[in-house]
Amino acid sequence: MANCKFFAPLMIMMVMAVDLAQAQSTCSKSFSSSNRLFSSCQTLKQLSSNFAWSYDPENGTIKMAFTAKPDTSAGWVSWGINPAGTGMVGTRSLIAFKHSNGTMVVTTYNITTKKTAPKPSAIDYKVEDMAAEFSGGQITIYATWTLMNNKTSIYHVWQTGPTVSGMVPGVHTFNTDNLASLGSIDLSTGVATASSGSPRTFLKNRHGVLNVVGWSIMLPIGVIIARYMRAVESADPLWFYLHVFCQISGFAIGVAGWATGLKLGSSSKGIVYRQHRNIGIAVFAIATAQMFALLVRPNKENKYRKYWNIYHHSVGYTIVVLSIVNIFKGFDMLQPEHKWKRAYIGVLIGLGGVAVFLEIISWIAFFVKKSSTSSKRNGV
Ligand SMILES: *[C@@H]1O[C@H](CO)[C@@H](O)[C@H](O)[C@H]1NC(C)=O
Numbered sequence: 001m002a003n004c005k006f007f008a009p010l011m012i013m014m015v016m017a018v019d020l021a022q023a024q025s026t027c028s029k030s031f032s033s034s035n036r037l038f039s040s041c042q043t044l045k046q047l048s049s050n051f052a053w054s055y056d057p058e059n060g061t062i063k064m065a066f067t068a069k070p071d072t073s074a075g076w077v078s079w080g081i082n083p084a085g086t087g088m089v090g091t092r093s094l095i096a097f098k099h100s101n102g103t104m105v106v107t108t109y110n111i112t113t114k115k116t117a118p119k120p121s122a123i124d125y126k127v128e129d130m131a132a133e134f135s136g137g138q139i140t141i142y143a144t145w146t147l148m149n150n151k152t153s154i155y156h157v158w159q160t161g162p163t164v165s166g167m168v169p170g171v172h173t174f175n176t177d178n179l180a181s182l183g184s185i186d187l188s189t190g191v192a193t194a195s196s197g198s199p200r201t202f203l204k205n206r207h208g209v210l211n212v213v214g215w216s217i218m219l220p221i222g223v224i225i226a227r228y229m230r231a232v233e234s235a236d237p238l239w240f241y242l243h244v245f246c247q248i249s250g251f252a253i254g255v256a257g258w259a260t261g262l263k264l265g266s267s268s269k270g271i272v273y274r275q276h277r278n279i280g281i282a283v284f285a286i287a288t289a290q291m292f293a294l295l296v297r298p299n300k301e302n303k304y305r306k307y308w309n310i311y312h313h314s315v316g317y318t319i320v321v322l323s324i325v326n327i328f329k330g331f332d333m334l335q336p337e338h339k340w341k342r343a344y345i346g347v348l349i350g351l352g353g354v355a356v357f358l359e360i361i362s363w364i365a366f367f368v369k370k371s372s373t374s375s376k377r378n379g380v
Contacts, residue, residue: 028052031065033135034142038065040190045337046181047160051079055187060150062187063129067140070097071162076169077139078159080111081125083148085155087182089114092123093157096132096141097164106132106141107167117168124148152188157181176335203260204334210257211330212344215283215323218250220351223316228358231365251287254323258284273333279326283319290315324348 027041029052041052049068056062066079080093088111095118096106108127109118126146133140147154158181163170172178185191222243229239261280265272293312298305331341 028067031140031142033133034131034140036063036065036142038063040187042185042190044158044181044183045335046177047158049077049158049181051156051158051185053187055152057150057188060147061144062147063142063144065140065142066094066158067138068158068160069138070160071173073137074098074164075160075162076164077141078109078161078169079141080109080123080157081145082155082157082182083124085184088157088159091157092125094127094130094141094143095169096139097169098134098139099164100166104132104134104139105167106130106143109169117171120167147187153184153186155182155184176333203264205336207257207260207264208327208330208334208336208340210253210260211323212257212327214250214252214254214257215287216320216327216344217347217351218246218253219316219323220320222246222250223320224351224355224358227355228362231362251291254287255284273329276326276329276333279322279329283322283326286315286322287319290319 027043028050029038029041030036031052038052039054041050043049044051047068049066051064051066053062053064064079066077068077070077074097076095076097078093078095080091082088082091084090091111093109093111094106095109096104099105107120107130108123110121110123111118125148128144128146129142131142133142159172159178161169161172222245225239225246226243229235229242232239258280261277265277290312293308293315296308297312298308327344331344
């Protein structure tokens with residue numbers, strides 16, 4: 001139990017350390033091409049975009065600059081505010097592209113449906129000083145927005161697309177980034193919670209956290225306990241209960257995470273991550289079999305117990321290895337902020353370090369014991 005409790009604060013500390021290291025942001029506030037300077041900026045992780053702004057509390061306006069790379073040089077980029085905070089539909093947006101006549105265009109679009117491409121239309125915000133520029137393969141949109149009711153906490157949505165026909169931007173792709181490029185931000189403080197507004201994102205986060213904690217933190221801790229505590233005579237049968245506790249709770253948490261994965265998979269039509277799905281199903285099946293194998297465990301004296309142990313250990317290690325592989329696949333798919341992947345790697349290194357340390361200790365203990373029994377035998 002002490003071991004299980006020990007890792008939660010350790011993990012939090014590691015996340016905080018990585019967070020601090022990342023506080024140095026690489027976003028850009030100054031745009032020499034147009035001679036503009038803003039007071040705040042943020043790197044929007046999805047679609048590697050740069051968002052810079054200055055908030056004017058007196059007038060309740062923001063001057064903003066949004067930079068992203070269109071999917072092709074004939075593509076478009078867009079930034080907008082959704083006052084209802086419900087994803088893409090309802091967004092009052094600015095879309096910029098290079099018009100077929102060669103000039104840069106930026107216009108307002110009221111996004112009312114996902115089904116058809118939007119046409120230029122009036123939006124419910126007062127937007128002034130709109131401008132767009134193309135430089136180094138990137139498009140930057142500039143504009144001054146008058147916020148509604150001077151509300152500085154906004155829900156913004158951004159996007160890039162591949163084609164434009166006349167004034168109508170073509171449909172964007174449905175990659176992970178294109179579906180997650182939205183979130184809330186407080187323009188007076190600059191505190192952003194990128195893509196926190198979508199229930200799918202919430203489900204994805206939960207899926208990630210449950211699987212990481214269940215399969216690849218609790219289960220390995222349980223393995224470490226079984227392997228190293230068992231050797232300590234005074235820890236018998238405590239190690240066994242701790243092992244069972246870690247494995248059963250790890251399995252329960254992991255299965256909950258597995259179920260959110262199924263839900264995510266069935267609700268994302270058209271996008272199938274076959275490998276991640278198959279490994280996930282395999283881990284679940286093997287782990288379930290491992291639970292049932294307990295029911296047929298021969299007792300200690302039984303000559304088959306040795307084989308059962310070998311089976312139990314190899315299946316256990318297989319589960320841990322497959323889960324770790326699958327979690328890395330999951331990181332590649334969902335692309336959460338880098339700090340999470342780093343924190344996870346930190347936890348793995350921590351667990352690995354503890355295991356190596358205990359392995360060395362147990363070897364030392366083994367030799368000390370061996371030499372003391374042999375000295376006793378020699379009458380020293
Ligand atoms: C924009 O669309 C919304 C529906 O999504 C509608 O309520 C609103 O009146 C429209 N705004 C303008 C200026 O047409």
